[in-house]
């Protein structure tokens with residue numbers, strides 16, 4: 313029955329997040345990142361809700377929601393519709409997908425959401441408490457580069473990584489993150505770098 317909720321959500325907000333785009337068909341100018349990319353498909357509302365509800369239970373009032381590999385923007389739209397964030401940023405390395413997200417944003421109508429065309433590996437997190445969300449967008453090489461570029465931010469804040477289809481979660485443990493939550497059935501998890 314999950315697909316009914318997803319169809320209703322997209323219809324209510326005039327969104328088109330449909331489709332499955334295999335890695336080989338993704339268009340990007342970040343050619344070295346392409347080999348590490350996974351396919352495009354939108355997250356389900358149910359998967360988002362589980363992670364956002366669990367993140368809320370931590371008691372942290374997040375400043376920003378950051379979607380690494382934001383595709384057509386569904387996760388940002390769901391997070392903005394159901395929860396309170398000062399700013400939501402989608403980072404997507406495929407320009408056509410960023411354009412699709414921007415078309416959706418016009419329909420959704422919100423000035424605190426933006427989509428940027430960039431490789432997540434070199435994205436710099438904003439200062440503050442970030443909820444960094446991933447829906448299995450890429451492999452370990454990109455994840456590690458992103459972590460290396462942002463360890464300072466994780467050390468100095470209460471930021472959390474919310475990981476749906478968490479294929480490379482062990483990478484986070486190796487980097488020193490602690491798992492706050494994991495659901496083995498949905499393969500979703502939350503991770504935080506211990507405060508110093």
Ligand SMILES: C[S@@+](CC[C@H](N)C(=O)[O-])C[C@H]1O[C@@H](n2cnc3c(N)ncnc32)[C@H](O)[C@@H]1O
Nearest residue numbers: 349353354355381382383404405431432447449
């Ligand atoms: C499974 S989709 C998730 C879409 C969206 N986050 C959602 O939950 O609906 C993964 C996305 O990550 C993007 N991606 C893959 N590698 C990337 C990279 N290095 N930097 C930014 N985006 C990337 C893909 O183009 C794809 O749109």
